[in-house]
Amino acid sequence: MSKPVALHVVWLRNDLRAYDNAALFHAVTAANNDADSAVLAVFVATAASWQQHHMSTIKQDFIRQRVRQLTVELAEQGVAMLALEANHYQDCRPVFAKLSALGMVALYSQPEYELREQQRDRQITADLQAAGVAVHWYDRQCVMPPGSILTQSGDTYKVFTPFKRNWLARLQQLGVRCYPRVRAEKFYDVSAIGEQLALPAMQNGDNSAAAWPVAEQQILEQMRQFCQQQVADYQRTRDFPEQAGTSGLSAYLAIGVISAQQCVNRLQLEAAVTLEQDKSGASVWLSELIWREFYKHILVAYPDLIKHNPFQADTAAIRWSNSKTLFDAWCQGKTGYPIVDAAMRQLNQTGWMHNRLRMITASFLVKDLHIDWRWGEQYFMSRLIDGDFAANNGGWQWAASTGTDAAPYFRIFNPVTQSERFDPAGNFIRRYLPELAKQSAKTIHWPHNKGTPAEYWPAVVDHNDARKITLALFAEVKKPNA
Numbered sequence: 001m002s003k004p005v006a007l008h009v010v011w012l013r014n015d016l017r018a019y020d021n022a023a024l025f026h027a028v029t030a031a032n033n034d035a036d037s038a039v040l041a042v043f044v045a046t047a048a049s050w051q052q053h054h055m056s057t058i059k060q061d062f063i064r065q066r067v068r069q070l071t072v073e074l075a076e077q078g079v080a081m082l083a084l085e086a087n088h089y090q091d092c093r094p095v096f097a098k099l100s101a102l103g104m105v106a107l108y109s110q111p112e113y114e115l116r117e118q119q120r121d122r123q124i125t126a127d128l129q130a131a132g133v134a135v136h137w138y139d140r141q142c143v144m145p146p147g148s149i150l151t152q153s154g155d156t157y158k159v160f161t162p163f164k165r166n167w168l169a170r171l172q173q174l175g176v177r178c179y180p181r182v183r184a185e186k187f188y189d190v191s192a193i194g195e196q197l198a199l200p201a202m203q204n205g206d207n208s209a210a211a212w213p214v215a216e217q218q219i220l221e222q223m224r225q226f227c228q229q230q231v232a233d234y235q236r237t238r239d240f241p242e243q244a245g246t247s248g249l250s251a252y253l254a255i256g257v258i259s260a261q262q263c264v265n266r267l268q269l270e271a272a273v274t275l276e277q278d279k280s281g282a283s284v285w286l287s288e289l290i291w292r293e294f295y296k297h298i299l300v301a302y303p304d305l306i307k308h309n310p311f312q313a314d315t316a317a318i319r320w321s322n323s324k325t326l327f328d329a330w331c332q333g334k335t336g337y338p339i340v341d342a343a344m345r346q347l348n349q350t351g352w353m354h355n356r357l358r359m360i361t362a363s364f365l366v367k368d369l370h371i372d373w374r375w376g377e378q379y380f381m382s383r384l385i386d387g388d389f390a391a392n393n394g395g396w397q398w399a400a401s402t403g404t405d406a407a408p409y410f411r412i413f414n415p416v417t418q419s420e421r422f423d424p425a426g427n428f429i430r431r432y433l434p435e436l437a438k439q440s441a442k443t444i445h446w447p448h449n450k451g452t453p454a455e456y457w458p459a460v461v462d463h464n465d466a467r468k469i470t471l472a473l474f475a476e477v478k479k480p481n482a
């Protein structure tokens with residue numbers, strides 16, 4: 001009887017890429033060093049758990065499409081991949097128990113930061129270690145992993161600017177390293193093992209993400225072009241939703257088709273980014289990538305955020321009015337405020353929303369409609385293709401003035417002046433609100449004045465009145481001894 005193959009298993013989750021993948025690199029290297037070893041990549045779709053986390057259907061489809069493509073890309077590198085369909089995170093446990101019985105000698109993966117994901121990983125790690133399987137975690141979600149950027153007294157930064165300063169100093173010191181592409185020397189035949197794992201093959205999605213390309217090389221090229229040709233203008237164009245002034249990479253970063261390390265590396269190569277805090281497009285884009293890391297560091301340091309608690313505890317007592325009717329108007333893009341409505345329709349129709357509009361719509365929900373930010377956070381998650389707990393929670397708590405480094409509660413966006421400033425010709429609004437197509441650049445931001453030619457959804461609230469109510473709601477909880 002032939003000796004069983006020693007399997008080095010890579011469990012792919014939020015690092016769905018073949019290049020700069022630490023877990024894959026180490027598994028392939030280990031397998032190539034031993035004639036009796038082989039490498040196997042595994043992905044387990046867990047639709048029921050995804051739904052519990054309010055993951056949008058477009059993101060679910062996007063993941064499935066990317067996994068199918070990755071299976072092809074990995075095969076070209078000599079790595080076999082098994083993509084399986086389960087329901088819940090707990091269903092992963094028997095898969096790895098079975099793999100361990102079938103000869104797995106080591107597991108390689110990248111940690112996830114959310115609570116249930118960590119529980120699942122702890123259980124599986126314990127099971128495998130008890131069975132004598134080595135377990136290797138490579139934390140590469142961030143260029144600087146959580147816990148590595150701390151204040152002088154060893155605490156997590158709660159304010160972005162000093163975090164960024166420290167982050168940049170660390171980058172200067174350490175540089176950024178990307179893992180090379182690897183090739184497995186022998187291809188493992190998965191046909192026999194697939195049947196023994198007692199889970200069906202991963203299903204196709206609903207094709208809702210069809211507009212989003214999923215080939216890794218194409219996305220790396222998009223990133224390269226952005227760094228080469230567009231990033232210089234980023235500071236000037238990034239706030240205008242009508243212009244393609246941002247990278248459009250968030251969905252790919254969220255599921256790890258590309259890594260933040262690759263972005264920083266490419267930025268340094270193409271745009272000669274200075275590590276000073278200047279106002280060049282490249283530096284400002286780098287800052288956005290650092291915001292992404294800031295929120296992940298905060299999430300790991302304050303796991304209570306996963307339980308939907310506000311960062312500023314006193315704001316938990318705010319008495320939101322939580323009108324279901326107003327919430328529905330906001331979700332459907334029928335508030336009567338064109339910029340808010342156009343933005344919500346962009347989200348509903350495409351699964352993505354421009355950052356400036358995320359700030360405007362989030363502020364509007366909380367500070368004009370007085371609805372608990374958690375309702376909006378969940379709605380965004382259920383619609384976004386780039387839904388990411390840390391960035392979404394951070395963005396919502398920033399807008400709601402309940403988070404770390406949040407906008408002060410008395411700074412309240414005026415949706416009409418924001419619209420005039422960031423969509424001056426009204427072209428973005430026209431794209432999503434055909435009912436306002438004939439409005440002039442002057443009237444489109446507020447089509448409610450007498451003599452305005454088109455009828456539009458009536459404004460659900462008066463901004464000035466709403467603003468006063470917000471100030472009172474916050475004043476109640478911000479009072480000493482309140």
Ligand SMILES: Cc1cc2nc3c(=O)[nH]c(=O)nc-3n(C[C@H](O)[C@H](O)[C@H](O)COP(=O)(O)OP(=O)(O)OC[C@H]3O[C@@H](n4cnc5c(N)ncnc54)[C@H](O)[C@@H]3O)c2cc1C
Pocket residue numbers: 238246247248249250251253254288289291292293295353354355356358359362380384386387388389391392393394395396399
């Ligand atoms: C209320 C609210 C909710 C948000 N929810 C999410 C979310 O679920 N997922 C998500 O990836 N981003 C979220 N953001 C941040 C930001 O809006 C998006 O990352 C950005 O619009 C994506 O477009 P882009 O890839 O073209 O970004 P670019 O401007 O090209 O930025 C490059 C990358 O930096 C990161 N980034 C940029 N801005 C931020 C930020 N403010 N916070 C954290 N990371 C950032 C993203 O990974 C982005 O792809 C949210 C912001 C707000 C205000």
